[in-house]
Amino acid sequence: MPHYTYILFSSNINKFYVGFTSLKLDERIRRHNSNHKGFTGKTNDWEIVWKQEFLTKTEALKKEKAIKKRGAKRFLKDLE
DSSP: OEEEEEEETTTTTEEEEEEEEEEHHHHHHHHHHOSSSSSSGGGOEEEEEEEEESSSHHHHHHHHHHHHOOOOOHHHHOOO
């Protein structure tokens, strides 16, 4: 089963969100865009701006932590 680390962006609130999942990405995004409590529940326009697939949950979590430490905006800028 693949695991993903991803970065979402909401233009409504001009914010990034970094996460990882073992779900299919389209299902995970649907859940982020549903009305729920939590950071991503504030708006429903989240879109994937970056993603990477990993073979293990450990690798995906390690990448998520590295991105959060660097900051999503800086991480994306470093890719350019």
